[in-house]
Amino acid sequence: MDSSVPDGLARRLGIEDLAACRRLAEDREWGPEDHKWRFLFSVGDVYGIDDGNGELAATVVSTPYGKDVAAISMVLVAKRYERRGLGGRIMRHAMDKAETASLCLTATEYGRPLYERLGFRSVGLCTxxxxxxxxxxxxxxxxxxxxxxxxxxxxxxxxxxxxxxxxxxxxxxxxxxxxxxxxxxxxxxxxxxxxxxxxxxxxxxxxxxxxxxxxxxxxxxxxxxxxxxxxxxxxxxxxxxxxxxxxxxxxxxxxxxxxxxxxxxxxxxxxxxxxxxx
Ligand SMILES: CC(C)(COP(=O)(O)OP(=O)(O)OC[C@H]1O[C@@H](n2cnc3c(N)ncnc32)[C@H](O)[C@@H]1OP(=O)(O)O)[C@@H](O)C(=O)NCCC(=O)NCCS
CATH class of the missing domain: 3.40.630.30 (Gcn5-related N-acetyltransferase (GNAT))
Structure with missing residues (x-):
């Protein structure tokens, strides 16, 4: 499989992309979370970057709450493309598209350095x-x-x-x-x-x-x-x-x-x- 970094633009995904989202999540050892993904598709804007071989290389979900806050989630990059800038690229896409005064998210240890570089600040800890x-x-x-x-x-x-x-x-x-x-x-x-x-x-x-x-x-x-x-x-x-x-x-x-x-x-x-x- 071609593992050069996909250079396509992020696109808005629809419910027909759910199976590909699930495969990407499983690639990162996240569960299939079908019920959650469906709900996110119904309330949020789901974006993805295609890998050029029929699979998704990256995803992000941005759920806007009026003009005040958007919740960012499901930031996933396929393992084979890790640490090559895709996480930053898909996050910047979601940030550019969001029309809210603030963004919020809950970061894993994997994601935190990326978000800090993008200007996010820590406001709490969750266990x-x-x-x-x-x-x-x-x-x-x-x-x-x-x-x-x-x-x-x-x-x-x-x-x-x-x-x-x-x-x-x-x-x-x-x-x-x-x-x-x-x-x-x-x-x-x-x-x-x-x-x-x-x-x-x-x-x-x-x-x-x-x-x-x-x-x-x-x-x-x-x-x-x-x-x-x-x-x-x-x-x-x-x-x-x-x-x-x-x-x-x-x-x-x-x-x-x-x-x-x-x-x-x-x-x-x-x-x-x-x-x-x-
Ligand atoms: C977190 C995650 C999305 C990051 O994706 P990514 O594509 O690896 O992110 P980036 O490549 O943009 O940045 C990651 C690192 O690679 C570095 N990098 C980016 N492009 C690079 C390149 N061409 N060469 C070398 N390093 C590079 C970045 O500087 C960054 O370094 P740092 O973490 O030391 O600051 C990915 O690891 C992932 O899916 N993890 C599992 C799921 C998860 O935890 N998601 C976060 C939920 S909050």
Whole structure:
């Protein structure tokens, strides 16, 4: 196979490119993550560089939230083209196309030097905890979301995340296997979900007005079986929850931003939807 660096321009990918994205991810020992890729295709802009032999040499996803923030994810370069400038090229393409004041991403150790060179700054650390749990505890604090809750869910998400993620938020009840809200007299005091990714339930998003509400949501949306929580170090109470449930740290990542500082409230942003989406 020709291994000279592909010189083609990045192009916008469509759902018909999903199988090639999956093959590229598997080349980097990432899971197929079909459900996640499909959701990213539905809410984000997926770009790729063709390798000239019918496969993808590189991908990136940019998910815009209004004019404020875009979440960058799935930065992948095929192993055979590593360290030859493709990662930088596809990232610069996504950055040029993004029309938002800020960009955010969660960087692996592989990716961090590349993002630093492009001007991203570290704003937090995240550790992914994995393990197997018994299932939800029956506290009855939260209830399955209803259509009437969605305006409050959107408003709380925008206030805490610092950008209008309405399109993403509207997709969450069907993307997530479980999506609950905690109601109070003012409306919605918190919401939380869990979704399946390659046979493991990712717990998130969890956004809540206070820790008690957030922990109740986590307790009530966890399914029985293997789970994953991506915990920002600013939330030691979630690390305690993970340790109490015998979860173990699997790997750590760096939360990074570019451009204008994101006007979010990390204290109420307990768990991201996914590292790919913030
Ligand atoms: C992270 C990743 C996307 C980087 O892709 P890449 O194409 O290797 O990136 P680049 O080539 O642009 O840059 C990587 C390094 O190669 C160097 N480089 C670029 N062109 C080069 C060339 N022609 N000759 C020698 N070195 C070169 C860069 O200076 C950079 O060096 P540094 O890391 O020491 O600063 C890739 O390693 C990957 O897919 N990893 C697995 C998935 C992953 O972790 N993705 C990040 C998710 S956050």
């Amino acid at each position: 992914t905890y994995t393990g197997t749990v018994e299932g939800p505890s029956k506290r009855g604090v939260s209830v399955p979301v209803e259509v009437k809750d969605m305006p409050d869910v959107r408003a709380l998400d925008t206030e805490v995340f610092g950008a209008d993620r309405s399109q993403l938020v509207d997709g969450l009840p069907s993307f997530c296997a479980t999506f609950h809200v905690v109601r109070d007299e003012a409306g919605v005091a918190g919401f939380g979900g869990a979704w399946w990714n390659d046979g493991r339930a990712v717990i998130g998003p969890v956004i809540a007005q206070d820790t008690k509400t957030a922990l109740a949501l986590v307790d009530e949306v966890v399914p029985q079986g293997p789970i994953r929580l991506d915990i920002d170090h600013r939330h030691p109470e979630l690390i305690e929850w993970a340790e109490r449930h015998d979860l173990r740290p699997a790997f750590s990542t760096t939360v990074m931003e570019y451009g204008a500082p994101v006007r979010n409230d990390p204290s109420r942003l307990y768990l991201p939807v996914a590292q790919a989406l913030g």
